[in-house]
Amino acid sequence: xxxxxxxxSDGRLAWAEYGDRFVVYxxxxxxxxxxxxxxxxxxxxxxxxxxxxxxxxxxxxxxxTDAGQAGADEALPPAVLRQSIAETLLRFEELGLVERxxxx
Amino acid sequence: MSTGLDPDTFESRLAGPxxxxxxxxxxxxxxxxxxxxxxxxxxxxxxxxxxxxxRVFSINLTIHDVWRPAWRDRRRVRVLVDGQQPHEDMPAGQxxxxxxxxxxxxxxxxxxxxxMLHAAVLERNGHALLMPAAPGHGKTTLCAAxxxxxxRLFSDEFGLLRPGGADMIPxxxxxxxxxxxxxxxxxxxPGVELGPEIPGTIKGTVAHLPPPADSVAAAxxxxxxxxxxxxxxxxxxxxxxEPCHPAQAFMELARNAFNYELVGEAAFQSxxxxxxxxxxxxxxxxxxxxxxxxxxRLADDTDG
Numbered sequence: 001x002x003x004x005x006x007x008x009s010d011g012r013l014a015w016a017e018y019g020d021r022f023v024v025y026x027x028x029x030x031x032x033x034x035x036x037x038x039x040x041x042x043x044x045x046x047x048x049x050x051x052x053x054x055x056x057x058x059x060x061x062x063x064x065t066d067a068g069q070a071g072a073d074e075a076l077p078p079a080v081l082r083q084s085i086a087e088t089l090l091r092f093e094e095l096g097l098v099e100r101x102x103x104x
Numbered sequence: 105m106s107t108g109l110d111p112d113t114f115e116s117r118l119a120g121p122x123x124x125x126x127x128x129x130x131x132x133x134x135x136x137x138x139x140x141x142x143x144x145x146x147x148x149x150x151x152x153x154x155x156x157x158x159r160v161f162s163i164n165l166t167i168h169d170v171w172r173p174a175w176r177d178r179r180r181v182r183v184l185v186d187g188q189q190p191h192e193d194m195p196a197g198q199x200x201x202x203x204x205x206x207x208x209x210x211x212x213x214x215x216x217x218x219x220m221l222h223a224a225v226l227e228r229n230g231h232a233l234l235m236p237a238a239p240g241h242g243k244t245t246l247c248a249a250x251x252x253x254x255x256r257l258f259s260d261e262f263g264l265l266r267p268g269g270a271d272m273i274p275x276x277x278x279x280x281x282x283x284x285x286x287x288x289x290x291x292x293x294p295g296v297e298l299g300p301e302i303p304g305t306i307k308g309t310v311a312h313l314p315p316p317a318d319s320v321a322a323a324x325x326x327x328x329x330x331x332x333x334x335x336x337x338x339x340x341x342x343x344x345x346e347p348c349h350p351a352q353a354f355m356e357l358a359r360n361a362f363n364y365e366l367v368g369e370a371a372f373q374s375x376x377x378x379x380x381x382x383x384x385x386x387x388x389x390x391x392x393x394x395x396x397x398x399x400x401r402l403a404d405d406t407d408g
Contacts (some may be wrong), residue, residue, distance in 0.1 A: 016376045021351035025372035034355045
């Protein structure tokens, strides 16, 4: 069974952007969250369309490459980055920022 | 401006029908029948406009002596808010501190039509400086020193604003200096008038610095937020002033607020406006004069 995540409508979030860091207000919980650039990108991607771990991972690697970040000598090993993304998704889920879609 | 009441009249009205004061945006009604309280209260509140009693007051406080003949500490004081007792009776010698804390309690618990940041706020050249800090970081001491050097006092404790806006609202009140800060301020401003030293409180020894008369007189004049500085006093530390990331400053302001989550999205919008309009710094200091000099330069460099 594959798992994908999606973020409910963008209307539930208010964003404040400060360069590479973000503050997000979640209207459903009245909670405010601090996001770094990678976490913000994951959330914004999931707002546009549901995605699984591998898709999120690929998009993040591509975005970092496009931005000239994470050169070969400083990039996280794929397994570590994947684990970090999984933890972020689980945290987002706990906070109600994303929800999982279980698909057969 | 002053209460215009002589000490005897002040005391008799306080103990009898009560006295009303305008304190920032709030109308405070006070009755006090506690031995020895009227004189220091009269000095601390001498600059506040006295209100006639024919109005609806925002805050109704009564404090009176309670005698417990069978107890060793026989004399206690009881605070009533709108006739209700919010906490147990307290030692009589702490009456002045208890009364100020009762005001804090009422403001923090009741007035959610304001966003209440936990920050000292002062104004210079029309720009408001916000200083959020955890207890023990020297917020009140630095606030008191700035007020003694001519900055307009808004509050040492409550950063008040209307949700959705970024204009700070003054709430100038007596500033409770604690423990070593009392002597620090005496050294900083020789001859400064402080209220009586109150030992043995839950926060140690407390003495109140009266708000400057000019600050009380201008208490209806708001100022837009322009500087957010997180102060931290460290013994013997050289002064450092480092830019603070605005997102970090945002989260710290939210975390330190009394009612950020309760106010909801309008609070988020207020903080976004404050951060968008402000420069944000972390300040470490040990010398008050150095800290004041750097903050004054920052305020004077702020574009109108």
